[in-house]
Amino acid sequence: MEKIINDFTINIATANGTGSQSANLILLQSLFDMGVPVSGKNLFPSNISGLPTWYIVRLSDKGYQAPGDRTHIQVLVNPATWDEDLAALEPGSVVIWNSDTKKKTVEREDIISYPIPMTSMARKINTKLAKLVTNIIYVGVLAELLGIDQACLESAVAKQFKGKATAVELNTTALGLGRDYCKENLTKADPYAVEAREIETPKFFFEGNEAAALGSIYGGIQLLAWYPITPSSSMCEGIISYIPRLRTDDEGNATVAVIQAEDELAAAGMVLGAGWAGGRGLTATSGPGISLMQEFIGLAYFAEIPSVFWDVVRVGPSTGLPTRTQQSDIAMLYEGSHGDTQHIVLLPGTVEECFEFGWRAFDYSERFQTPVFGMSDLDLGMNRWACGGFTYPDKPMDRGKVVREKDVFEAFETFGRYLDVDGDGIPYRTLPGSGMDPILYRGTGHNPMGVYSEKPEDYYNLMQRLRKKIDNARDELPAPIIREAEACEVGIVFLGSMENSIQEIDDILEETGLQVSQCRIRALPAHSEVEAFIRRHEVSIVLEINRDGQLYGILRRELPNDLVTKVHSVAYSDGMPPRARIYAERILAKLEEVKK
Amino acid sequence: MRERPARAVKLNVLNEPKDSYTGGPSSLCPGCGHDQISNVIITAAWENGVEPHRIAKMSGIGCSSKTPAYYLGQSHGFNTVHGRMPSVTTGAYAINKDLLYLGVSGDGDSASIGIGQLIHAIRRNMDMVYIVENNGVYGLTKGQYSATADVGSKKKKGAANETQPIDLCAMAINLGCTFVARSFSGSKKQLASILKAAMSHKGFALVDVISPCVTFNNNDESMRSYGYVKDNEVTLHMADYIPHFNPMEEVEVPDGHFRDITLHDGSTIRLETISEDHDPSDAMAALTALHAAETGKKHVTGLLYFDATKPSLAEDLGLVDEALLDLPNEALRPDRASLDALNAEFFA
Numbered sequence: 001m002e003k004i005i006n007d008f009t010i011n012i013a014t015a016n017g018t019g020s021q022s023a024n025l026i027l028l029q030s031l032f033d034m035g036v037p038v039s040g041k042n043l044f045p046s047n048i049s050g051l052p053t054w055y056i057v058r059l060s061d062k063g064y065q066a067p068g069d070r071t072h073i074q075v076l077v078n079p080a081t082w083d084e085d086l087a088a089l090e091p092g093s094v095v096i097w098n099s100d101t102k103k104k105t106v107e108r109e110d111i112i113s114y115p116i117p118m119t120s121m122a123r124k125i126n127t128k129l130a131k132l133v134t135n136i137i138y139v140g141v142l143a144e145l146l147g148i149d150q151a152c153l154e155s156a157v158a159k160q161f162k163g164k165a166t167a168v169e170l171n172t173t174a175l176g177l178g179r180d181y182c183k184e185n186l187t188k189a190d191p192y193a194v195e196a197r198e199i200e201t202p203k204f205f206f207e208g209n210e211a212a213a214l215g216s217i218y219g220g221i222q223l224l225a226w227y228p229i230t231p232s233s234s235m236c237e238g239i240i241s242y243i244p245r246l247r248t249d250d251e252g253n254a255t256v257a258v259i260q261a262e263d264e265l266a267a268a269g270m271v272l273g274a275g276w277a278g279g280r281g282l283t284a285t286s287g288p289g290i291s292l293m294q295e296f297i298g299l300a301y302f303a304e305i306p307s308v309f310w311d312v313v314r315v316g317p318s319t320g321l322p323t324r325t326q327q328s329d330i331a332m333l334y335e336g337s338h339g340d341t342q343h344i345v346l347l348p349g350t351v352e353e354c355f356e357f358g359w360r361a362f363d364y365s366e367r368f369q370t371p372v373f374g375m376s377d378l379d380l381g382m383n384r385w386a387c388g389g390f391t392y393p394d395k396p397m398d399r400g401k402v403v404r405e406k407d408v409f410e411a412f413e414t415f416g417r418y419l420d421v422d423g424d425g426i427p428y429r430t431l432p433g434s435g436m437d438p439i440l441y442r443g444t445g446h447n448p449m450g451v452y453s454e455k456p457e458d459y460y461n462l463m464q465r466l467r468k469k470i471d472n473a474r475d476e477l478p479a480p481i482i483r484e485a486e487a488c489e490v491g492i493v494f495l496g497s498m499e500n501s502i503q504e505i506d507d508i509l510e511e512t513g514l515q516v517s518q519c520r521i522r523a524l525p526a527h528s529e530v531e532a533f534i535r536r537h538e539v540s541i542v543l544e545i546n547r548d549g550q551l552y553g554i555l556r557r558e559l560p561n562d563l564v565t566k567v568h569s570v571a572y573s574d575g576m577p578p579r580a581r582i583y584a585e586r587i588l589a590k591l592e593e594v595k596k
Numbered sequence: 597m598r599e600r601p602a603r604a605v606k607l608n609v610l611n612e613p614k615d616s617y618t619g620g621p622s623s624l625c626p627g628c629g630h631d632q633i634s635n636v637i638i639t640a641a642w643e644n645g646v647e648p649h650r651i652a653k654m655s656g657i658g659c660s661s662k663t664p665a666y667y668l669g670q671s672h673g674f675n676t677v678h679g680r681m682p683s684v685t686t687g688a689y690a691i692n693k694d695l696l697y698l699g700v701s702g703d704g705d706s707a708s709i710g711i712g713q714l715i716h717a718i719r720r721n722m723d724m725v726y727i728v729e730n731n732g733v734y735g736l737t738k739g740q741y742s743a744t745a746d747v748g749s750k751k752k753k754g755a756a757n758e759t760q761p762i763d764l765c766a767m768a769i770n771l772g773c774t775f776v777a778r779s780f781s782g783s784k785k786q787l788a789s790i791l792k793a794a795m796s797h798k799g800f801a802l803v804d805v806i807s808p809c810v811t812f813n814n815n816d817e818s819m820r821s822y823g824y825v826k827d828n829e830v831t832l833h834m835a836d837y838i839p840h841f842n843p844m845e846e847v848e849v850p851d852g853h854f855r856d857i858t859l860h861d862g863s864t865i866r867l868e869t870i871s872e873d874h875d876p877s878d879a880m881a882a883l884t885a886l887h888a889a890e891t892g893k894k895h896v897t898g899l900l901y902f903d904a905t906k907p908s909l910a911e912d913l914g915l916v917d918e919a920l921l922d923l924p925n926e927a928l929r930p931d932r933a934s935l936d937a938l939n940a941e942f943f944a
Contacts, residue, residue: 273687
């Protein structure tokens with residue numbers, strides 16, 4: 001039997017709230033520390049405890065991070081999904097199962113079965129914590145079967161429990177028990193194995209939400225106003241967790257205000273209040289929260305108030321699938337609120353970019369005096385990704401056109417809050433408390449002096465200036481990441497967390513003989529390089545994780561007419577993190593359709 | 597800057613004329629109670645010697661919320677969205693706690709669409725003056741009843757209101773609001789004293805002002821008309837305000853019974869008993885007075901409830917002493933070494 005090394009997918013089926021997450025993270029971390037390219041996806045329910053949860057670990061020497069096409073090794077601990085999980089396995093798959101599970105067994109002849117009496121083994125170690133310990137036993141079994149390095153395993157345990165001696169001891173014992181059971185009772189009958197790899201560039205695991213939180217801290221956040229919602233809460237909690245270390249003085253006083261708001265409307269209102277007063281305010285939420293914030297978003301756009309909003313997208317519409325991932329808020333963010341609007345949207349695709357856009361969002365918002373959105377998603381935000389380290393901001397904070405000194409103010413021939421002095425659409429502002437140009441900010445129509453106006457020319461000119469202002473931002477925002485093939489045959493335009501599946505999709509497409517280029521959009525309004533990329537390619541596919549092709553819709557409207565026919569949409573979402581083959585097949589089908 | 601008039605004018609403690617506190621012309625209906633309140637705001641801010649540019653005028657949407665354009669022309673203001681002025685004020689306050697936040701709202705803004713935000717601003721004991729210009733109707737949309745309309749009260753057109761009203765003062769007292777007063781736009785002296793005291797208070801000061809709508813709700817059958825309120829006002833006490841910059845000993849001591857309440861900035865509000873003594877530290881007494889008035893179809897006015905013991909939002913936030921606005925950029929962005937240290941820990 002030929003070994004299959006570092007190229008398979010493990011699926012672990014457990015119940016939510018049983019402590020399986022820490023066991024799974026230990027498995028992931030130990031593989032990572034061996035230098036094995038690995039990714040983990042937590043598919044969890046909207047529930048505190050009891051409902052099914054799956055953890056998918058993909059090992060791939062090619063560095064593929066999407067969940068694979070199929071499961072090679074299935075761990076069965078949860079009786080609730082037992083039969084379905086078992087039935088879904090392809091012949092030849094491996095099943096590691098808890099043989100103490102009442103009324104459940106594994107009777108398929110076409111699979112490799114490893115029964116483990118997990119519960120009774122766990123009870124032997126600790127009766128009270130048997131449920132928790134069961135999980136770590138299957139990690140021990142996997143370690144033995146696959147050949148996971150014991151030192152890496154032990155350091156992962158220490159990392160997970162941060163040196164809590166009792167927990168470390170308990171888990172190490174359980175791991176050993178799992179290993180010993182394998183040695184004494186099982187004969188390896190499957191081809192799967194892991195092999196350590198040399199680590200060329202050191203990396204560590206990090207979640208997108210925590211990275212965006214840290215970036216916000218380095219962006220000089222002054223107010224965090226938030227309302228808890230999955231999957232964004234951990235971003236806010238991340239900010240809160242870094243304040244004592246990074247934003248607190250020797251007397252224990254903070255330079256960031258944190259207010260847990262009564263709802264998302266209030267959170268948005270607080271962020272606007274902060275921006276109006278001259279500070280850097282941020283809220284993080286998900287789609288339902290952004291829906292509630294729409295009115296304030298329009299006010300921020302129209303009254304030109306700096307404000308930063310992060311949307312860690314989950315599956316909509318409505319409450320949708322609260323613990324699944326999607327890229328379905330692109331249109332809502334770009335054109336948020338009633339009336340004609342257009343907003344700056346930053347689209348990080350990696351943990352490093354979550355950090356970078358975390359601080360840049362404030363600079364853009366103050367520079368352009370407008371709401372700025374960071375759009376991440378559950379997959380990027382809540383899963384752990386390999387990160388090469390965070391880079392310190394390469395430029396000082398940009399506080400925008402704020403007139404703070406009297407002599408500067410008096411040097412203006414005429415000062416008007418909404419006067420386009422520099423011709424770039426960005427006016428100057430003064431701050432409350434300064435006594436300079438005291439105006440009543442409003443969401444009603446106003447003239448360049450900030451005075452209420454319903455005059456047709458005032459309204460028209462204001463709306464044109466606002467359009468110019470945001471349009472001018474285009475090439476100041478992060479440029480797309482382009483990986484171009486030798487021949488510009490098929491261009492894939494995509495965004496955000498699809499970064500983690502794109503190389504696999506690209507490889508599947510190139511197996512058919514196509515030459516495929518990639519263009520990852522990192523901000524809206526789209527950079528002019530995106531247009532140039534599309535122009536260079538025979539045909540471009542806009543690839544996104546939603547039903548309607550929201551990014552495609554935006555590009556189609558903004559591209560010159562002669563390019564529109566070269567661009568096609570492939571949009572698909574079933575709530576799961578994108579699996580490469582599904583998207584690749586749809587791209588191929590679309591290309592066929594285009595040829596006709 | 598504004599040129600000083602040549603003739604001798606009365607100046608306040610900052611040597612500012614009252615003109616420094618006025619605003620643009622009002623576009624409300626002639627005789628509107630709100631305009632009277634605007635005038636009292638001007639007087640109160642001037643007499644209190646607040647620097648005009650250190651005030652932030654906050655409002656929501658509605659007739660009342662338009663009024664910040666008509667007073668304190670040297671102050672920045674923010675006419676926000678309907679019912680959401682408290683949250684915007686809270687965010688501004690977090691950044692610049694050194695301004696005096698003067699919120700003006702209406703009964704539609706505060707008792708309906710924005711009641712949640714009002715409640716939570718009270719709950720946080722947010723440092724602000726929150727004036728409700730309360731007329732029982734929606735004016736800009738042409739006279740629908742609001743949630744504060746009294747049962748049995750009838751506006752100019754349509755049937756009498758039969759829906760139970762929300763008494764914002766009773767609600768605020770129940771929520772532990774630290775300064776709760778009711779007044780009447782026609783009682784300028786009382787309103788001025790209460791507003792000045794509210795400006796000197798640290799914490800949330802709710803001032804619910806009955807302010808008749810001359811266009812839709814000033815008929816005889818209305819319980820919020822000028823005539824009705826004048827005839828049915830139950831005044832808890834005479835209110836006098838003695839600013840901190842005026843020595844107490846120079847103030848005339850009244851003959852009858854009175855209570856002095858010292859406010860956060862050292863000013864005093866002196867409450868002279870009229871008939872029965874009202875103790876503003878007694879929440880039950882305040883609720884009883886409100887209940888008795890409602891039962892008797894009366895309006896009770898005065899400082900209903902006061903509590904100086906609760907921390908305000910500023911203390912709860914645990915921030916540095918200076919306003920966050922005044923921090924230099926270097927204080928907001930941690931240094932490079934701190935990120936190097938974090939990276940090293942993550943790689944370890």
